[in-house]
Amino acid sequence: MDGKRIYDDGCGIAHAMNLIGERWAILIIRELLLGPKRFTDLRSGLPGIGPNMLSQRLRDLEAADVLRRAALPQPAGSRVYELTAWGAELKEILAALGQWGNRTPVIKPSGRVSADSLMLGLRTGFRPAGDQSTTATFEIGLGEDRYIVTVADARIQVERGIAPAPDTVLHTDTDTFKAIMSGEEKLSMALQAGQATAAGDLQALERLLACAGPAPSPADTPSSSSRDEPAQATSSG
Missing domain, CATH: 1.10.10.10 (Winged helix-like DNA-binding domain superfamily/Winged helix DNA-binding domain)
Structure with a gap:
């Protein structure tokens, strides 16, 4: 120092x-x-x-x-x-900070978003809805980066890597995924336009994205969400 x-x-x-x-x-x-x-x-x-x-x-x-x-x-x-x-231990602290920043009533976030940041946003914004008791594994590719997303018992885990046997695979770029996450573009439109490719259980993918949609405004009561405990670095945003 x-x-x-x-x-x-x-x-x-x-x-x-x-x-x-x-x-x-x-x-x-x-x-x-x-x-x-x-x-x-x-x-x-x-x-x-x-x-x-x-x-x-x-x-x-x-x-x-x-x-x-x-x-x-x-x-x-x-x-x-x-x-x-x-x-x-900063994982949950930064997740809360990101949620707070996304809900700003003054200046909306803008600029480039990294692949890790988007995937951390998926995890942070996850709000289980309906029956989330089943387990589903997704592989999401953003450019050259690969991530494993597991949903089980209304909890979500995100890690970097290639899923050995995913239920659904989605490949796209960071700009398209950001637009889908923010609700600016529908997954179906991105697939039709060739901006994304997907295989497997597309309904499960739609449910996942719907549960991690745009954050509520400051006037709304923030939803509580259950997440896994911070994993030890083995790799995040």
Whole structure:
């Protein structure tokens, strides 16, 4: 923390801001919530950050024990960054912050959204409706990124990876998925236009997307949702 301006305040909130309040720090954490990433993967998810700034923020967060460096198992063996167990506790905190930001009555969110951010939004916005007692597994591909989404007993789990035997597979791009999630475009229209491809149980996919639609406005009472406990980084937004 040497050389950084900090709040001279003993409050826990002020201390948290000393640790993760620098520009880009929270977004770097967001990109690691679903699992570890290489330096180049982080730059891809955060195109607005320069390599020097990213390196500095990674050093800061490592010094604060929020993240650590690791190596993926062979044969990949890539050097990656992952959240520590303590850093992973930020998952629910950032989910709540994202919900609060999306419900702003003043300036609506705009700009590019990363694949991890969209999938974290799917998890955060999940509001079970009707009979959600059955289990369904989805593989969602956004560009080159792949995610496994599991819904069981009105709970949702999202992780990065390829599902071994999904009930439904959806492939699209981040812009199209963002439009579907926000309600600006229907899944059926995206499929007809060739902006997305899907196979398997499309009705289950429609139900999933309907349960993770646009967040309620500030005038509405926020719905409570059940989610899995934050997973240890193994990779998130």
